[in-house]
Amino acid sequence: MPEWSWTRWPSREGLEREAESRPRRILTVAGRLVLLVTVIWGMYSRGGYTGWTAAAAVAGLVATILVVAAFLRVSREQRLLPSLALAGVLIGGAWLAELGRAYVLADFTWAGLAVAALVRLPMGAALATAVAAFGSYTAASWESWLAVCATVGGLTVLGYLLRLDAEARGTARRLLAQERAARAAEAETAALAERARIAREIHDVLAHSLSAQLVHLEAARLMLDAGTDREQVRERVVAARRMAQDGLAETRQALSALRGEFTPVGEFLVELTARELAAFAVTGTPRPLAAEAGLAVRRTVQEALTNVRKHAPGARCTVELRYLPEAVELEVRNTAARSDRTGELAASGSGYGLLGMRERAELLGGTLLAGPDEGGWRVLLRVPA
DSSP states (O other): OOHHHHHHHOOHHHHHHGGHHHHHHHHHHHHHHHHHHHHHHHTTOOOOTTHHHHHHHHHHHHHHHHHHHHHHHHTTTHHHHHHHHHHHHHHHHHHHHHHTHHHHHHHHHHHHHHHHHHHHHHHHHHHHHHHOOOOOOOHHHSOOOOHHHHHHHHHHHHHHHHHHHHHHHHHHHHHHHHHHHHHHHHHHHHHHHHHHHHHHHHHHHHHHHHHHHHHHHHHHHHHHHHHHOOOHHHHHHHHHHHHHHHHHHHHHHHHHHHOOOOOOOHHHHHHHHHTTTTTEEEEEEOOOOHHHHHHHHHHHHHHHHHHHHHHHTOEEEEEEEOSSSSEEEEEEOOOOOOOTTTTHTTSOOOHHHHHHHHHHHHHOEEEEEEEEETTTEEEEEEOOO
């Protein structure tokens, strides 16, 4: 046995009353009542106490009960010196009971103290206390050596088994507490992840819709400053209004996505590219995509097309969706801008769109590449699917 085991206290959690089941507590209380009745019966059944001796016997019994309760409390609090001191008081008090012919009280005190010490004290102190208690019981007993050895051996085994049971209950309580803490941490992590997902959805939808409106409204402002024909300005305002309507529809789609309700990615891309006047192509065999993968494709193409309108107005844009064996790729290409208002329109965005797209892809174990391409710009998304 390792050296530290001799000084290590048993599991405190296993000794707590909360660690005991209701039937166990009932049995414990019932056993103590039976023990008390047995001791009282053994003391007074022979009629050896009368008058002052009876009062002294009652006082000794009450004092023993109080000392036992104190021993149980301080041992549960893992206070070694008070526990040993009270154990010594109980051994001495049992000898007084033995001298006063309260044999049952003395035997039960020694035996109970030995078992309680084996259950509650560090192994070194428990063995010393048990040896002292059983030694006193053996010295005072009138039984045969065989009966004494059987009693001492049985009680020792009982005490050790109760110690193991307390350790097991303490371990179970610690594991339960750890499991509850882990579940609470998982729930908190899931809540934070869901908040992050909702934040990404809000950003993607609002950034796409509002930035598109800003592009058209900024263009309208520039046209007014340049004295452009009123009809062209009106077209820009109407386009901004249409973008606001589209943004409302996108918000509804985002709410549906948060509830797990998705339209097929292919249909969504067909509608979006037709509205944005971009060429669209599909390679590979189309198949249903997981919710997060499909959402990443949707938001990436929306952000990419928004960036084309902002940074390359008038550029020709192509969108291609590729179904690979274990992944799906989205590629958005655009040529160079055909307008001299690029710098004015680019200033209307927040600058976090590309970062959000890359973060969304990395969370799914995918990649996102974006950079110049033959005078234009190229965005390539690849996610497992």
